[in-house]
Amino acid sequence: MEHRGDPSQPPHPADILTGNYEEWKNSAVEKEVIIIGGGISGLTAAKTLIENNITNILLLEADIRIGGRVRTYRQGNLSVEEGAEWIHGGERNPLYRLAKQLQAVVPSLPDDVWDERVVTNNGRRSDPLKYEVVEELMEEADTNGILEPYYHTGYGQFYLDRFPEAYGKGWDSTLGQAWLHLLEKTVNAEEGTNNWLDMSARDADQYVAKGQDHHWRNGFGTVVEYLQESIPDDVIRLSSPVCQIFWDQDDGGGGGGGSKVLLVTNNGRASYSAGRVVVAISVGHLKERHQDLFRPPLPVSLVKDLNSIELGVADKIQIGWEEPWWGSKDPLSVAILWTDRNLPKDMEWLYGIVEISSVTQHPNVLLTFVTGEEAKVMESLPKDSVKRHLMRLLATITGLQVPEPILFTRSQWGRNPWTRGSYSSYITVEGDRSGLHKRQKLGMPLTNSSGKTVVFWAGEHIHNTRYGTVDGAMEVGEQQARRLIRKMKESGDQTYSKSTRVVNGIK
Known part of the structure; x- marks a missing residue:
């Protein structure tokens, strides 16, 4: 829902050009450079420029707040x-090496400590060996x-x-189809997709895995704090939504290649000018x-590529207690087979839940x-x-009574006006057919009509092989x-030249 005149929300189109x-x-x-967006990519860009x-x-x-789709909830x-849950990979992943340097890596729980169950939605135990079909097919896809x-x-x-x-006899039975449903929802959660048939197989094939997953000690917010340490407080301005970006304007605002980018924030109540802008x-x-943000509009080719990519909605629900109540002291992992579809209308969103498991660092907290x-229904x-x-x-x-929890939280990334989705973007089937095969096309900077490169793009969606990761x-x-720095050097920007001489002097 739009909130006209509310600076905490995107402006209504009718409000944009009132200034x-x-x-x-x-x-x-x-300013010399302005970065739009204080997520991980924007913070890293700021840190790199300052260094x-x-x-x-x-x-x-x-x-x-800063951090974007990295958000640690503390109680x-x-x-x-x-938001982001795992460091995806080991020594091959620079984020893992950073976490190790900060002594912030939490090892995964060994397989033999889990209370693993496979049950139908009515609570009947089912054959856990069939879970190997799910795991083997996901491995085969790699x-x-x-x-x-x-x-x-x-x-x-x-x-x-x-x-x-892979499943064998009975694959088309009620139980077999429940396993297929579990596979589908598991893949959607793994890839962050809305629908596994909507994601281009070519895009899925380009992702490069870097090993086992790990957790951050004391939360993923640790990496936000690490990045923030390098950025002076006065560099970051919160509650400053950008509502207009004049990236190719003459002195009269009518278009014609001015040397500066003009940004308007807070529904016209503040404005900033910069030689270069990073949109993160x-x-x-x-x-x-x-369409509302950019003046003039973005190039048609870029809009076509943007329309070829989607940001999935994958939400988390977490519920916790002081001690386990599910019949064992071990962390719980339960796979759910929906063999019956008899829920009341308002509860049908639960069909999207196929696994509930303990959180690594807090086994008494369950995550799904x-x-x-x-997810969109749940958010509403x-x-x-x-x-x-x-x-x-x-x-x-x-089959047990569930005590009142001490913690309950759910994410709403789809309803968040600054994200409109969660952790992973994907090229759609139609996007692939229309020609978007490599994501770096989305990272090509904008050059104004004077020939100056003024807008640079950042974000997980631009990475060809590690999209959807921090x-x-x-x-x-x-x-x-x-x-951006190279472009400044090539154009002989005064400030950059001075900075370079200082660095060389130290060397």
């Missing part, structure tokens, strides 16, 4: 992740070359084609708002994912209703900042 361009231009606070002695910068963050001694025949179709089609043979906002927000349309419900529905499901699948967002933020 005067000349007034905005004349009152603009001048290269480009300090006359400003980072504009629309929200009341007493408990810390859980509403085999080199196996997805090539599916490059012009959906990623999920590979699984639909392979499932009957969520691709979900960018897709929704680009819900994706796509079910009152928090108390979501809690009540989940507790009813837990009672049914365990390390991918960091890498893109650094790459785009270094690209």
Whole structure:
């Protein structure tokens, strides 16, 4: 829902041009570089610029906090992740090496400590060995070359084609189809997609894994704090949503290649001017708002590529107690097979939940994912209703009374106006067919009509092989900042030249 006149929300289109361009231009606070977006990619870009002695910068963050889709929720001694959950990989992942350097890596729990169960939605135990079918198919999908025949179709089609043979006799029975449903929802959660048939198999094939997952000690917010330490407080301006970006304007505001980019924030109540701008906002927000944000509009080719990518909605629900109540002291992992579909209408979003498991650092806290349309429905419900529905499901699948929890939290990334999605973007099938095969096309900077490169792009969605990861967002933020620095050097920007001489002098 739009809130007209509320600076904490994106402006309503009718409100955008109520100001005067000349007034905005004349009152603009001048900076050398402005970064839009205080997520991991934007923070990394700021850190990289500062480390290269480009300090006359400003980072504009629309929200009341930095970190973007990294958000650690803390309650007493408990810390859980509403956003990014894992460091994906070991020594090959620079984020893992950073966490290790900060002594912030938490090892995964060994397999033999878990209380693992497979049950139907009515609480009946089922054959846990069939879970190997799910695991083996997901591993098979990572085999080199196996997805090539599916490059012009959906990623999920590979699984639909392979499932009957992998499952064997009874694959089309009620129980077999419940396992297929579990596989589908598991893949959607793994990839962050709304629908596994909507994700291009070519895009899925380009992701490069870097080993086992790890957790951050004391929360993923540790990496936000690490990045923030390098950035002076006065560089970051919170609650400053950008509502207009004049990136190719003459002195009269009518278009014609001015040397500066003019940014208007807070529904016209503040303005800033910079020689270069890094746009590091969520691709979900960018897709929704680009027509209102950019003056002149973005190039048609870039808009076409933006329309070829989606940001999935994958939400978390976390519920915790002081001690386990599920019949054992071990951390719980329960897979749910929906053999019956008899829920009341308002509870049908629960069909999107196929696994509930303990959080590594807090085994008495249970975590579940819900994706796509079910996630959107869940987000629309009152928090108390979501809690009540989940507790009813837990009672049914365990056959036990569920005590009142001490912690309950759910994410709403789809409803968040600054994200409009969660952790992973994906090229759609139609996007692949229209020609977007490599994400770096989305990272090509904008050059104005005077030939000056003025707008640079950052964010996880630009990384070809590590999209949907924090390390991918960091890498893109650094790459785009270094690209900007090279452009400054090539054009002989005065401030950059001075900074370079100082650095060389130290060397």
